[in-house]
Amino acid sequence: MRLTRRYRFSASHRLHVEALGLEENRRLFGKCNNPYGHGHDYVLELTLAGSPDETGQVANRDKLDGFVAERVLRRLDHRNLNADVSELASIPPTTENLASAIQTMLKKDWPFAARLDRIRISETGRNIFELDS
Amino acid sequence: MFLTRRAEFSASHVCANPSLGDQQNRAIYGIAANPNGHGHNYVVEVTVEGEADPVTGMVFDLRELKQILNEEVIEPMDHRFLNREVAPFDRVVPTTENVAIEIWKRLRPRIDRGGVRLNKVRLFETADLYVDYGGEACD
Numbered sequence: 001m002r003l004t005r006r007y008r009f010s011a012s013h014r015l016h017v018e019a020l021g022l023e024e025n026r027r028l029f030g031k032c033n034n035p036y037g038h039g040h041d042y043v044l045e046l047t048l049a050g051s052p053d054e055t056g057q058v059a060n061r062d063k064l065d066g067f068v069a070e071r072v073l074r075r076l077d078h079r080n081l082n083a084d085v086s087e088l089a090s091i092p093p094t095t096e097n098l099a100s101a102i103q104t105m106l107k108k109d110w111p112f113a114a115r116l117d118r119i120r121i122s123e124t125g126r127n128i129f130e131l132d133s
Numbered sequence: 134m135f136l137t138r139r140a141e142f143s144a145s146h147v148c149a150n151p152s153l154g155d156q157q158n159r160a161i162y163g164i165a166a167n168p169n170g171h172g173h174n175y176v177v178e179v180t181v182e183g184e185a186d187p188v189t190g191m192v193f194d195l196r197e198l199k200q201i202l203n204e205e206v207i208e209p210m211d212h213r214f215l216n217r218e219v220a221p222f223d224r225v226v227p228t229t230e231n232v233a234i235e236i237w238k239r240l241r242p243r244i245d246r247g248g249v250r251l252n253k254v255r256l257f258e259t260a261d262l263y264v265d266y267g268g269e270a271c272d
Contacts, residue, residue, distance in 0.1 A: 001230060001269060006261035051270075055150070055161050056228040058264065062163040 002117060003058040004047045007068055009077035012039035013093040016082075029092070037080065042095075043122045044072070044102065050114025059112045067112075071105045095123045099131040107133070135252060136192045137180045140202045142211035144219075145172040146227040162226075170214060176257040177206060177236060183249035193249055205239040229258040233266040241268070 014037035015029035025033045032038070046068065050058050075085060081093035087101035099121050106116055115133070122128045148165035149158035158166040165171070179202060183192045210219055215227040225231050233256040244251045257263040 001233070001267075002265040003230065004263050004265070052228070052230040052234075056148075056226040056231045058230055060161065061165070061262075 001051060001058055002047050002049045003114070004045055005061075005064060005068075007044045007046070007073060008041060009044065009073050010039060010041045011076050011079050011081050012037045013081040013088075014038070015092045015094060017092055037082070040123050042076075042098075045118075045120040046106075046116065047118040047120070048112065048114040049117035050112075053113065058114045064112070068106070071108075072102055075105065076102075095121055095127060095129045099129050103131060103133055134185060134192055135180050135182050136195075136198075137178050138195065138198050138202065139176060139178045140199075140207055141174060141176050142207050143172060143174050144210050144213050144215050145170040146215040146222070147171075148226055148228055150226050151224070170216070173258050175210075175232070176263075177202070178253075178255040178257075179236075179240060179244075179251070180253040180255070181244055181249060182252035183247075193244070198244075201240060201243045205243065206236055229256055229262060229264045230266075232256055232258075233264045237266050237268060 014034065015032040016025050017028070020028070046064075048059050048064075052058055079085060081088050081098065085093070085101065087104060088097060091097050099119050102121070103116075103119055106119075110116060117133060119131045119133065120128065146165075147168060147170045148162035149155075149168070150161075153161075155166070155168070179198070181193045181198065185192050213219055215222040215232070217223070219227075221235065222231075225235075233254050236256065237251065237254045240254070241251045251268070253265055253267045255263055255265050
């Protein structure tokens with residue numbers, strides 16, 4: 001059985017690779033390279049796979065919400081992804097890289113019997129990224 | 134080919150195991166254990182798997198699927214207090230997981246036939262929480 005829980009966070013970022021020139025960055029990232037950054041309301045969906053335990057749950061809701069708040073939302077919500085998130089300090093904070101960073105944040109000492117099956121994150125309603133764990 | 138039909142029902146429930154005390158239930162289920170219950174607008178998505186019939190062009194007759202959903206899920210559960218009015222939730226805690234499993238058990242014998250089978254029940258308790266059940270063994 002799979003359980004999917006949706007979370008939201010808002011953050012700013014700028015897509016920029018320091019090693020490349022201004023023109024190359026502009027060519028690669030377009031307006032996402034604008035120097036002062038911009039923001040999105042991200043939607044994060046986590047899917048857990050496993051059997052319900054004796055309480056009838058794949059994962060305890062409050063424990064899951066608390067874990068995600070502590071590991072992910074506290075670090076990302078109302079932050080600047082380039083400046084405030086160490087995992088993204090040296091790589092462009094594309095949603096692809098953000099999904100991998102979230103996976104790293106969650107997988108360390110993962111406390112649930114169910115496994116993390118999928119991370120799905122939308123940067124806007126039109127850009128959606130999925131990472132199977 | 135997969136065919137999915139969606140339906141909604143609104144119901145109240147309490148997530149608490151009668152064999153445990155109030156404090157223990159509160160520790161496990163949080164505010165969902167509040168003793169007088171609370172409600173949700175559930176959305177159920179039922180996915181049927183099979184090949185389109187060469188004559189009718191249909192995997193499953195949608196009118197029949199709608200009727201089965203109505204009889205097995207919507208009529209018994211809509212505007213009901215699950216713990217008090219819908220078996221087996223007088224003894225099984227009506228978590229999203231357990232409600233999805235119960236819906237699967239009710240639908241499967243009425244849908245599976247020939248090359249057609251119930252593939253998945255997706256049950257949304259809220260827009261931010263859903264479970265998928267495909268008949269896998271549960272302890």
